[in-house]
Amino acid sequence: MAAALFARRRARRQRERQRKERIFHQRITLFQMPESDVIKLYRLPSHVILSLLDEIKDDMEPRTKRSHAIPGLTKLLAALHLLSSGSFQRAVTRNVGISQSALSPALSAFLRAMMRRVGQYIHFPQSREEIMETKMDFYAVAGFPNVIGAVDATHVPITPPSDDEHVYLNREQSYSMNIQVVCNARHVINNVVAKYPGSTLDSFVLRRSRLYELMEDREAGRGWLLGDSAYPLLPWLLTPVSNPTTPAEQRYNAAHSKTQNVIERTLRVLKSRFRCLDKTAGSLLYSPSKVCEIVVTCCMLHNLALRSGMPVEVGAEGDDEHLGDGEGLEDGWATQREVIRSYFN
Incomplete structure (x- = not known):
C-alpha cells in the first residue's frame, strides 16, 4: 500500500515537472508593438525588418519541425x-521572449547571414556616376573639392583573450579593436576594416587595407580621401596643415576640418544607434x-537605416584616441x- 502511494506521488511530481519544462517564453512580435517602440528597440522600422528577414530567412528560419x-x-x-541596446543578454531575452541559451546561437546565425552579404551594403564608389555624386556632396559641405571619402578610426571596447591581452591595450589603457571607417557626405559607410587590435596605429591599419591598394592603383586626380593628423599625407590622402601660416592654409584647414567632421559625426551616429559598440x-x-563581425554588421545596419530614411541622430559627443605616426611623403606635400x-588662395 505504501509502495503504491509512493509510486503515485512520484508519477505526479514527474508530470508537474514536465509541465513546468514546457512553459515557453512569450515571444514578442512586431505586430504587437507601436512603431515608435519598434524603432526604439531595434533601430529599424517594421517594414525594413521584415524585408531584411525575407532576404536572410534561409539562414535564420529553424530547420527543425518542433512546434516550439x-x-x-x-x-x-x-x-x-x-x-x-548593448544590454546584457538577460535583459534582451526578457524584452524579446527567448531563453538566454537561445540568444547566442540567434546572434551567431544573424552575423553569419549578414557577413555573407557585406558587398550588398558596403561598397566604395567605383562608377563615374558614383564618384561624381560623392564629390559634389562633399563639395557642398565646405567647398573642399575632389573628395571621395573621409576616413577615421574608432575603438570598440573588448574583453581581450588572455594569451594576447597586451596587443589589445590602446593608448587610453583600455582594451579595444581599432576599426577604420570611410564614409561619404551623406554618412553612408562605404568601407570598413575591422580586424586589428587596439594597440595598432591608424596608419598601419590603413597601409594594410585593401582600400590603400585601391587608392594607390587609381588614376591620378580621380579623388582624395580626407583624414586627420593620425594618417600620413599622401597624394590621395589629404591631412590638415600642422602649422598654418598663411590665410590660404587657414582656409584649407577650416574647410578640411568641416568636411572631415562628416566621418566623426558618422561614427557618433553609429555608436549612438548601436550601443554595443560604445564604451x-x-x-x-x-x-x-x-x-x-558585430562591428561590420552594425555598419551594414547603419547603411540600411539610412537607406530606409531614418534620421541621422547623434548621441553624446566623444572622440577616440587616435594612434598615428604623422609621417608625410613629398608627393603628398x-x-x-x-x-x-x-x-584656397
Whole structure:
C-alpha cells in the first residue's frame, strides 16, 4: 500500500515537472508593438525588418519541425535588440521572449547571414556616376573639392583573450579593436576594416587595407580621401596643415576640418544607434573575430537605416584616441600645396 502511494506521488511530481519544462517564453512580435517602440528597440522600422528577414530567412528560419522552434523573426529581433541596446543578454531575452541559451546561437546565425552579404551594403564608389555624386556632396559641405571619402578610426571596447591581452591595450589603457571607417557626405559607410587590435596605429591599419591598394592603383586626380593628423599625407590622402601660416592654409584647414567632421559625426551616429559598440555599454564579451563581425554588421545596419530614411541622430559627443605616426611623403606635400594654391588662395 505504501509502495503504491509512493509510486503515485512520484508519477505526479514527474508530470508537474514536465509541465513546468514546457512553459515557453512569450515571444514578442512586431505586430504587437507601436512603431515608435519598434524603432526604439531595434533601430529599424517594421517594414525594413521584415524585408531584411525575407532576404536572410534561409539562414535564420529553424530547420527543425518542433512546434516550439524559435522563428526566424524572433531570432532577428533578439540579435537587433542586443546590438542596438548593448544590454546584457538577460535583459534582451526578457524584452524579446527567448531563453538566454537561445540568444547566442540567434546572434551567431544573424552575423553569419549578414557577413555573407557585406558587398550588398558596403561598397566604395567605383562608377563615374558614383564618384561624381560623392564629390559634389562633399563639395557642398565646405567647398573642399575632389573628395571621395573621409576616413577615421574608432575603438570598440573588448574583453581581450588572455594569451594576447597586451596587443589589445590602446593608448587610453583600455582594451579595444581599432576599426577604420570611410564614409561619404551623406554618412553612408562605404568601407570598413575591422580586424586589428587596439594597440595598432591608424596608419598601419590603413597601409594594410585593401582600400590603400585601391587608392594607390587609381588614376591620378580621380579623388582624395580626407583624414586627420593620425594618417600620413599622401597624394590621395589629404591631412590638415600642422602649422598654418598663411590665410590660404587657414582656409584649407577650416574647410578640411568641416568636411572631415562628416566621418566623426558618422561614427557618433553609429555608436549612438548601436550601443554595443560604445564604451558606455561596457566591453563586448565575445572573441575578437566575433566582435569584428558585430562591428561590420552594425555598419551594414547603419547603411540600411539610412537607406530606409531614418534620421541621422547623434548621441553624446566623444572622440577616440587616435594612434598615428604623422609621417608625410613629398608627393603628398606637393598635392596638398597644389590644392591650397588652386582652391584656397
